[in-house]
Amino acid sequence: xxxxKHLYHPATADTARTVPSYWEATAEPxxxxxxxxxxxxxxxxxxxxxxxxxMSAALHLARDLGADVRVLEAGPVGWGxxxxxxxxxxxxxxxxxxxxxxxxxxxxxxxxYYAAQLEATELVAALAxxxxxxxxxxxxxxxxxxxxxxxxxxxxxxxxxxxxxSGLTSxxxxxxxxxxxxxxxxxxxxxxxxxxxxxxxxxxxxRGLTRAALACGARIHGRSRVTGWxxxxxGHRLVTAAGSLRAKRVLIATNGYTTDGLxxxxxxxxxxxxxNIVVTRPLTEAERQAQGWTTGTPLSDTRNLLFxxxxxxxxxxxxxxxxxxxxxPDAAATYRRWLERRxxxxxxxxxxxxxxxFWSGLVxxxxxxxxxxxxxxxxxxxxxxxxxxxNGVASAGWAGRAVAHAMTGSPVPGVGIPALMxxxxxxxxxxxxxxxxxxxxxxxxxxxDAL
Numbered sequence: 001x002x003x004x005k006h007l008y009h010p011a012t013a014d015t016a017r018t019v020p021s022y023w024e025a026t027a028e029p030x031x032x033x034x035x036x037x038x039x040x041x042x043x044x045x046x047x048x049x050x051x052x053x054x055m056s057a058a059l060h061l062a063r064d065l066g067a068d069v070r071v072l073e074a075g076p077v078g079w080g081x082x083x084x085x086x087x088x089x090x091x092x093x094x095x096x097x098x099x100x101x102x103x104x105x106x107x108x109x110x111x112x113y114y115a116a117q118l119e120a121t122e123l124v125a126a127l128a129x130x131x132x133x134x135x136x137x138x139x140x141x142x143x144x145x146x147x148x149x150x151x152x153x154x155x156x157x158x159x160x161x162x163x164x165x166s167g168l169t170s171x172x173x174x175x176x177x178x179x180x181x182x183x184x185x186x187x188x189x190x191x192x193x194x195x196x197x198x199x200x201x202x203x204x205x206x207r208g209l210t211r212a213a214l215a216c217g218a219r220i221h222g223r224s225r226v227t228g229w230x231x232x233x234x235g236h237r238l239v240t241a242a243g244s245l246r247a248k249r250v251l252i253a254t255n256g257y258t259t260d261g262l263x264x265x266x267x268x269x270x271x272x273x274x275x276n277i278v279v280t281r282p283l284t285e286a287e288r289q290a291q292g293w294t295t296g297t298p299l300s301d302t303r304n305l306l307f308x309x310x311x312x313x314x315x316x317x318x319x320x321x322x323x324x325x326x327x328x329p330d331a332a333a334t335y336r337r338w339l340e341r342r343x344x345x346x347x348x349x350x351x352x353x354x355x356x357x358f359w360s361g362l363v364x365x366x367x368x369x370x371x372x373x374x375x376x377x378x379x380x381x382x383x384x385x386x387x388x389x390x391n392g393v394a395s396a397g398w399a400g401r402a403v404a405h406a407m408t409g410s411p412v413p414g415v416g417i418p419a420l421m422x423x424x425x426x427x428x429x430x431x432x433x434x435x436x437x438x439x440x441x442x443x444x445x446x447x448x449d450a451l
Contacts, residue, residue, distance in 0.1 A: 006259060007272055007435045012327040012362060013257060015075030015223070021084050022279040022316070022357040023203035031210045034077045037070075037221040037243040044068040045407065046238055046247035048226055048262070051082035052392055053253035053385050055209040056127075056400030058218040065408050069218045070245060072238060074225035077210055080257050083203040084361045085393060086277060086308050086320045088298050089124045090142040090197035091117040091168060092391030094420065096369040098161050105419045107165065113418040114166040120398035121197045124205070127397065133208030136201035136313060139297030145178070146189040150451065151302040155192040169195040182295030187346050191299075199298040199310055202393060209397070226262070235381065249381040249407055253400065256362030258386060260432065265376045269425035270387055271434055272362040274324040276332070278339040279357040282315040283350065291349035304445035307342070317350065319343060322390070324360070325438050332360055363390040367428045373399055373421045375407070383407045 006013040018024070045061055047054040050073030061067040073079075091114065094101070101110045128135050146152045155172060162170045171193045173181065178191045214220060221240075228239030235248045252263060260267040288294055293311060300308040310318045319342065324335050336358040344351030366372050366387035376382040383406070385399040399421075405412045428434040 005261070007432070008274070008362070009326050009328040009331070011329055012274075015079055015225075019079060019084050019359055020357060021203075021277070021359040022318070023083060023201060025357065027201065027203040027207060030077060031207055031214060033214050034210070034220045034222040037072060037224040037240045037245060039243045040246070041070065041243065042246040043070045043219070044247065045249045045251065046236070046245050047071045047251045047253055048238070049073065049253035049255065049257070050077045050210075050220060050222065051080050051253065051255060052206060052209070052396035053255065053400040054251070055082075055206065055213055056397040057251055057253060057385070057404040058220065059209060059213040059216060060401045060404040061408070062213060062218040063216040065404060065410055067408060070247070071213075071218065071220040072224045072226055072240060072245065073220070073222050074257070075223060077220060077222045078203055078206045081255060081361045081363060081392065082206045082396070084277070084359055085202045085275070086298070086310065086318060087200045087202045087393065088142060088197070088300070088308060088391070089121055089200055089393045090298070090391060091121060091194060091394070093117065093388045093395040094370045095365065095389045096420075098165065101420060102165075104423070109419040110165060111167055112415050113420045114168055115415045116398065116418050117395065118168065118196055119414045120394035123398050123401065124200070124394055127209065127212070128205070131208060131212040133205060133212070135205040135208060138199040138310075138313060139295065140198065141297060142194045142197045143183065143297055143299040144192045144194065145183070145187070145299055145301045146191065147187040147301040147303055149189045152190045154302055155190060158192055171195075179292060182293065183299060184292030185346055186348065187301065197298075197394070199296065200393070205393070229263070249383070251403060251407065252382070252384040253386065255386045255388065255392065255396070256364035258364070263376065263379075263382065263384075265379065266384060266425060268427035268431055268434070269367055269372065271365040271367070271428055271437065273322060273365055273438060274327055274360050275320060275322050275363050275390060276324060276335050276339060276360040277318060277320040277358065278336060278355050279312070280317045280343070280350070281354045281356050283317060283353070284315070287349065288315065291347050293347070303449040305442060305449060307346070317343065317347070317353075323442065325435060325442070327360065332358070335360070363388070363392070365389055367426045368423050370420045370423060371395060371399065372425050373403055373417055374424070
C-alpha cells in the first residue's frame, strides 16, 4: 500500500477524537463484541469500513447468503459519516444533471436508477422493522424549499422530471401551502414535497444494523485500520496494527474516509467534502409557533451549497450545510459561528438561540458524479461501493446489500444495480491536490446562490 494520507486536516481522520454530536449524546451505548482484530484470522469476505455500506453488506452476507464475513473499521464502529449525518433517509446520491444522465445511459436506465433509489429508502424501513431497530422515524417524505423566488422554477422543472422520467412521486406547494403544512420563513418561497423517505436518528440506525449483523454471525472489529494489503494465492491478506485477516474476497466500503493509498484502482476517483451541523437547545412550542415551523418532516433548500434542516423530536433545530475545505479545529469553530448567525437570518424568531452541539464529517463525491459500485477489473475478488454525494443513509445500505449479492454470485434483489452506478471510475484533475477544486466550485456556487 502507498500513502494513507488524507486530503484534509489530520483532525478530520483522527479516530481518537470523540465526535461531539447530538446523536452520540442521545443514542444507546455502542454494541459490545467489536474488539480490534488480534492475531491472524481468516474469512470468506473481508469488509473494509464499518459504516452503513459495510454493516449492511455484513448483515446480508451473514444473514441471507451464509458467508463468513468480518468487518475492519479504522475507528470506533459508527465513528464516520454513518454516525454523524443529518438523518435524511431520502432519494438522491448523484450530482449528475438529468440531461447528462439521459445522455450517459438512456431513459430506461435512468428510470431504473430512481427505482433503485426508491428501493433504498424502503430498505431502511424494512431493516428497522425486521431487525427491531428503533431509529426515531420522523416526518413524511422530504421537502425541498425554494430559498429565493427565482428558484421556484427549478422546483417546477424537478416536478416535471419526476412525472416524465424518474417516476418518483412529488407535489409542488406554493408559499402559502408550505406555510399551512408547517414551515415558514424569509427564505421559504414554495416547495416540492417528495413522497419517499423520512427523518431518523442516524446513529441509532447504525448501531441497530451493527447489533443485527453481530447476531447473525458477522464479526466486527473496531479500531482496526488496514495498514497493509498483500496478495496471496487464493486471496488477500489485510494487515492491521495487531493482526492480519486473510480473505477470499474484499469489499472496500470506506466512502468519504477512503485514502488514495488503499487501492490504486480508486486513487483519485473520489473527493471527500465537509458537511457541518449545529443543533440548538430544545425550542418551546411557543417559539416554534412564533417562527411558523411545526413540521417534523426533513427539509433542504435549493442552494448549490445547500442547507438541510430538521426539527428534532425534542424540539431542537438541526441545521447543516456543505462547506469548508480544511477541517482544522480553528476552521470548525469559525464555521460553527457562521451557522449560528445563519439561524438568525433564516429564522428571525430564533436569533441568538443557544446551540448545544456542533460537529462535521466527510461526504464523498465521485468524478463521475454518481455512486461507484463494482468489481476491480484486474484484482480478482475486490469490490467497492462508495460515493453517495451526501445521501448515504438510504443509498449506502442499499449498495451494501447489492454488492453483497453480486460478489457472492447471487442475484441482486429488486431492479439490480443500475448502469449509472457501474460506470468505470474516472479520476479528478490535480491528484492529491484535488481538494482545491472544491474551493473554486464553492466560490462559483456562492455567487449563483445569491442570484
